[in-house]
Amino acid sequence: MNTSLLQELSAICGQTHVLSEGDLTAYEQDWRKRSRGKALAVVRPSSTEQVAAIVKACAKAGVSLVAQGGNTGLVGGSTPDGSGLQVVLSLQRMNAVRSLDPANLTMTVEAGCILQTLQETAEKAGFLFPLSLAAQGSCTIGGNLATNAGGTQVVRYGNARELCLGLEVVTAQGDIWQGLSGLRKDNTGYDLRDLFIGSEGTLGIITAATIKLYPQPAARLTAWAAVPSMEEAVKLLGLAHQHLGAGLTGFEVMGQFALSLVAKHYKQQRVPLYEDTAFCVLLENSDHESESHAREQFEKLLETALEQGCVTDAVVAENIAQAHQLWHVRESIPLAQADEGLNIKHDISIAVSLIPKFVAETDALLAQAIPGVRLVNFGHLGDGNLHYNVQAPEGSDGVAFLRDKEEEVNTIVYDSVARFEGSISAEHGVGSLKLEKLEKHKSPVALAMMRSIKQALDPQGIMNPGRVFKT
Amino acid sequence: MNTSLLQELSAICGQTHVLSEGDLTAYEQDWRKRSRGKALAVVRPSSTEQVAAIVKACAKAGVSLVAQGGNTGLVGGSTPDGSGLQVVLSLQRMNAVRSLDPANLTMTVEAGCILQTLQETAEKAGFLFPLSLAAQGSCTIGGNLATNAGGTQVVRYGNARELCLGLEVVTAQGDIWQGLSGLRKDNTGYDLRDLFIGSEGTLGIITAATIKLYPQPAARLTAWAAVPSMEEAVKLLGLAHQHLGAGLTGFEVMGQFALSLVAKHYKQQRVPLYEDTAFCVLLENSDHESESHAREQFEKLLETALEQGCVTDAVVAENIAQAHQLWHVRESIPLAQADEGLNIKHDISIAVSLIPKFVAETDALLAQAIPGVRLVNFGHLGDGNLHYNVQAPEGSDGVAFLRDKEEEVNTIVYDSVARFEGSISAEHGVGSLKLEKLEKHKSPVALAMMRSIKQALDPQGIMNPGRVFKT
CATH class of the missing domain: 3.30.465.10 (Uridine Diphospho-n-acetylenolpyruvylglucosamine Reductase; domain 3)
Known part of the structure; x- marks a missing residue:
């Protein structure tokens, strides 16, 4: 117990904002419950000056700091390690x-x-x-x-x-x-x-x-389209860019199996058009002019897409409630997937043009390695970002699947990502979860530059050490 | 003369692409003719591998490198110093x-x-x-x-x-x-x-x-509006954001004196609407739909602006030729200004909301310090970026003006920029020209971090030394 540091921290933020006893789970464990650490203390400063004083005190004591916001990260980057020697610095009180x-x-x-x-x-x-x-x-x-x-x-x-x-x-x-x-x-x-x-x-x-x-746009309209394949989804994206210009504010792709899980686990939700098609796409059109203009634009786009065969059927939400329902289906996929059982998540990005080939090849490699494997494939196709998640074969034990197959699945997926020059973390970061993978997949030249910069700006190594890369 | 390095460079790129004799003005002097240096050699590699080999050879010899593209920079960042010891690395042959x-x-x-x-x-x-x-x-x-x-x-x-x-x-x-x-x-x-x-x-x-x-947008339309003051120009910008959304692709403000110089020095150009107004604004609307839609949007915007008094008169270009003419007037300002005589250029940015106050205050300070001073004020108001240039009083000697007043003018302008928390280099960079000013105006914490990063990535100090900051 570093009593003098704790006293110093109390002098900076007030004793009630230095937590070192009681249940600190909310700060020590990430919300997916995959990393659980132990903090020396949680400090809750209320000003930038307090943050500066805390960092100075920790630097003097040689104690490292883990900054934390809402602790909703997905890669174990904002919880302390297990040493009990790190200070968690929560920014939650600085909310002006x-x-x-x-x-x-x-x-x-x-x-x-x-x-x-x-x-x-x-x-x-x-x-x-x-x-x-x-x-x-x-x-x-x-x-x-x-x-x-x-x-x-x-x-x-x-x-x-x-x-x-x-x-x-x-x-x-x-x-x-x-x-x-x-x-x-x-x-x-x-x-x-x-x-x-x-x-x-x-x-x-x-x-x-x-x-x-x-x-604020004058109107935000949502459409839902059935598309026969990932190739056609990419074609639809190109058409949407042309027809809607900067009006295109959302383009989410969802595989049939992902949608079937929402239909299965949330029976009160109506999942449109998914039963006879490989993928559905949710599109959003934000218009600075009017709702009728947005609708007209959407209809022109969907007509063209139907003619060209990249869409087989489509609906445009008639009102905000319907639009919310469509978004809600999309947003329910991660939860439905959790209800279905344990699974292995990936947050990857690939050049949009290569996604159809990537998906076909990687699907095949996984099916070959793990007969009956199920792919919960959905994501932000407009950005080339897929949440390409892998679910155990139907009826199998999720715990055993994760224990026996997680490494193999990750290797197949990330090696495939590497062949397609993609990223193994599109939007979630590295944290502690992807540390090892990054060492393998990031260019050594880039890693060396990152380490030099870390050494230059944090020579003592007290800022969230052991995250992003090993020091 | 570093003969062995020159031989090594010749072995890398071929002798014809290592220039060390004859007239190297095109590489040694910037196009504004404000900095003139002397290179040990100019090397013109044709591949990334050649660039890497050149850098390795220079690093081994302890010789520094100045990378150069089109050499059109405005701050003396891409020409060598006067030592005759630097290698200019021209990227012009790598143009695939x-x-x-x-x-x-x-x-x-x-x-x-x-x-x-x-x-x-x-x-x-x-x-x-x-x-x-x-x-x-x-x-x-x-x-x-x-x-x-x-x-x-x-x-x-x-x-x-x-x-x-x-x-x-x-x-x-x-x-x-x-x-x-x-x-x-x-x-x-x-x-x-x-x-x-x-x-x-x-x-x-x-x-x-x-x-x-x-x-590609389906149409790009240009309009020209007379606005009574900078306050009203800022109001017009807000209206344009609302009415055109992402269609707003250009918003250039031009002061009356700046436009009068174009009218004076380029009599073949028609400069619209400037005679009875403090400022004109050039607006561009890019539309993914059609030209008629773009025109309709523009007309609605300008009607509203006329009603609200932030525009007193306006024209929309009828065709591409007219649009080019309007852009040509805007682009002729720097040349007209040069024809009028030597002047002191600034490339500054300020929060858009503060620009009217900045301009009023700084105009007044300059007028007080230098009676009769003339302000060539124009720029990208949509980005808060002004080319706030200072011309000698009418009939005075430009050379004497620069010699006697440049430092005073720069101090007035940059101190004013600092009071308004703006930037002394919005889009041109620092190079060698603004080195001293940066030391004065940049936060010492930021400068210290920049120096640490430079030291971390270029410990030998061979990459364009003495530019951006003193090492």
Whole structure:
């Protein structure tokens, strides 16, 4: 027990915000319950100055820090290791919206702001903050930026990275880098902002950010199309880009088996058009003009797609409730898959043009290796990002499947990804879960540069050590 | 004379591509003729492997390298210093388009490709590569990325950074980082791509890039509006975002004096609407639907703007020729300004919301310090980026003005930029020209991190030393 450090931390944030006893599960375990650690303490600062003082105190004591937002990450990057020697620094109390600048289309917010709160704050002011993902009710913008989160609107608005103009960061030395900025152009030196974004807390702690806002579209319409194959889904994507331009704000593909699990486990949900087709696609069209214009655009697109045979049937949601239902089907896939039993998840990306070939080849390799294997294949096709998940053969024991087959399945999938020059982590990051895989799949030149940068900015190695890569 | 290095370089690229005698002005002097250096040699490799071998040879000899594309930069970043000891590495021979992937909306190109050639290659394939700037006929994509170039389409498509998905880079050690990638999502470690983009050749040499393509819009329409003040120009920008959404691909503001110089020096050009108004705005609307739809949208916007008083008069170009004429007026401002005499250029950015106040305050400070001073104020208001240039009082001697007043003018302007939390280099970079200013205006925490990164990736200090910051 490092009593003098704990006293120092209490002096910084107040004793009630330094937790070292009682049940700290909420901070020590990730929500998928795959990594469980033990913290020396959880500290909950309320200001950037407090964060800086905490980092300085930890640096002096040689104690490492794990920054944590909503703790909704999927790769075990925001929970402490098992040593009981790390300090978890929770940003949750830093949740102020510092300013909203309508003419500049920006908002400056603290790292602990909940994503959904930011979406709502923007909406109340007449704007859109387009980052949108499953965990939005509990994840924080700091975590979104630290992991460069993706989600369902990336095809139009980009990842978290593209939505951020400036950062405030506490460095590994406990200095405050005041890099908040609402500037859309600033070429005064190295792009430190994008270095911290996606670095998963290993280089410094993001305490605030200036994020981009967009005008609220006048209408957002959702369509659902049956497509006969992945090839045709890619063709449909090309048509959608042409017909809708920047109006195309969502393009999600869902395999038949993935949809059948939603139909099976959520009988109250109506899953359209999936029974006679290999894939369905959910499309979203955001229109700055009007709902009738959006509908007209959608109808033209779907007519063309039907004529060209890349769509066999389609529906356009008649109202917001129907649109929500369609999105709800898409969002229910991960849960339905969990209800079906344990499975092996992958978050991969491939050039869109290569996805049909990748899926065909990898499906075949898995079927050959594990007869009866079932593929829950869905994802953000507009970004080349698939959640290509592998479910045990029907009736088999999920626990045994994971124990006996996880390594083999991962090797097949990631080797296939490598052949197609894709990424083994499209939007979830590396954390601790994909550490070993990254060593194998990332270019040694890139890894060497990453290690040099880590050494340069955090020579003491106190910022979330052992995450992203081994040090 | 480093004879053995020259021999080694000749062995790598062939003797005809190692220039060390004769007139090397084209490589040793920037096009504004503000910096003139002396190279040990100019080498012109034709492949990434040759670039790597050159860097290795130079590293071994302890000789530093200056990477050069079209040599059209505005801050003296791509010409050698006066020592006669640096090697200029010209990428001009590496100008292949390696591939174009229509379904993935990407193109992989070598660093020496001319920007305009890439625009044309994309167009022939039915796509748009939206990076667009004055030097496009001679600048290279490698240089555009090394300086994170901006231009006239940033309001919709972002800077060069936002248009690049992957890079191939030769590191300071002469290793090849194969970071080419057409992936829109890839969260496997630090964002090395964006670290090299905008680093002005000080961390490594960009040899190729995978860049984003967009569907060609069905129509691009241009309008020209008289606006009574900068406040009203900002209001018009907000209306344009609302009415045109992502259709808004250009929003350029031009002060009356700037336009009067075009009218004065290019009598064959018709400059519309400028005589009775403080500013004019050029707007571009790109529409994926049709020209008639684009026109209808423009008319609705301009009607609303006229009603609200932020526009007093406006014209919409009737055809492509008229649109070109309007853009030509905008693009003639820098030349007209040069014809008028020597002047002091600034490339600054400020939050859009603060620009009216910045302009009013800085105009007043300059007028007070230098009676009769004339402001050539124009730029990309949609991105908060002004070319806020200062011309000598009428009839005064330009040479004397520069000699006596440049430092004072720069101090007034940059101190004002600092008060408004803006940037002293929005889109041109730092190079050697703004080195001193950067030391004064950049946060010391940021500068320290930049120096650590430089030291980590280029410990020998051979990549374009003395640019961006002093080492």
